[in-house]
Amino acid sequence: MESRRSEILSLVHQHGELPVAELSKLLGVSEVTVRSDLKALAEAGQVRRARGSVRPPLELRRESPLEQTRHEHSAAKRRIGRAAAALVRDGETVFLDVGSTTTEVARALSPTLQGVTVVTNGLNIALELERLSGVRVIVTGGTLRPLQHSLVSPYALDVLKHIHADRLFLGCNGVHPEHGVTNANHEEAEVKRLMVAQAREVVVVADHSKLGQVSRAHIAPIGGVTTLITNRRGPEPPAELDGALREMCLV
Template sequence: MSRYERWNALLELLAEHGRLEVEEAAEALDVSAATIRRDLDQLARQQVLTRTRGGAVAHGVSYDLPLRYKTARHADAKQRIGALVAGLVAPGEVVGLNGGTTTTEVARALAVRTDLAERPESGHGLTVVTNALNIANELAVRPQVKIVVTGGVARPQSYELIGPLAAQVLGELALDTAVLGVDGFDAGHGATAHHEGEAAVNRLLAERARRVVVAADSSKLGHRAFARICGLEAVDTLVTDDRVPDGLAAAFAEAGVTVLTA
């Protein structure tokens, strides 16, 4: 196991339990306690955890891992979800994408759509409005995609732009489809995010769109995070993986949300 794989594994354990002890982590990862101590020290210097005597604790009650540490989590499912969501988009649409690993996979799937050739009337096969710097960076080199970036203050955890500048730009735009990556999607509380600033921008994306698609792997379903994005009544479609529990899928469908599994 490489150092970065260990770091990902440690942060996965921390996200699950909220606290780690050195000896327990060493046993779980089959490495020495000294290695775990060095890893925790390095992660603490990156300010993604807080060191304690004998281990580490997560920052805050609602733990939000930086995006760079989330890329390996449920990667296959997120790629399948991304491809399915991209298939729902028609050439010429204006699509809003917020930040996150799943919406990044949606952007990558859109980038390789062969039918999104340049259209004579607009010069672009697709317009993408995003507050995610990493998504804008990946799509900026695609001539068939017009990129509109919201502006705002960047959050290093997610590469998302938030704040009044982002809200001001979104208030002037009309979207065909908003694709939202979420930290939680629950039948009672709807779509939620760890950070209130991100939730506010995500809510505006949903409000400016004719159709709202939530793209989330099954680990996000049935859970809620700190800040509410929107209720189920605002969501048209949920695209998830085939591990969604039948009862939960039925609850979403009963609320009027179309559930598609990849």
């Protein structure tokens, strides 16, 4: 039993989330046995149970450096980035949040855009946008977080309070029907929340691994999201999430 539970922990940590049915097949035991093991592991705080599946506890999903996350689901992030960038129109003011997927949005912006203002708290994103002659880039300022090349308080919020954007492209670590959009870092979440408040439309860009997940810091309720752009690869988005969103774009 102990060996089986150790194997369950190993599989959950490796995959992030696994259906009970799949665990049953991988371990060669009944779903009843798996559920019994999961009950014991959840009570010990080693896993989190969800409807028909199991996930790691929140504290095990630590924030990773941008240089690492950009290689995770990279093809999906490029497709999401292209779909998001296609929404930007001449003359708009856009908030572009930090993260590996929002970086792909910056890379996919059309060189023919004119009169666009992009406000970002990501230093790497600002550098990506230097190539676009028709895009004016405003960097928020603030305290540097090297892990994500992001700028946070103090001072980052001061700039955002004076700007209203047509659209926000928001990165995150989790999108959940009940717990909303969440992030791994509280300082960044503070900046993201103000961006949400100052934007007319909120476009969440998140690959399928973020769907149904909950991270440490709350950003916005699902009702505050205008559109979710995600990828088709992997399991279908949770039905509860699909029903809660105003619009979901699968690429």
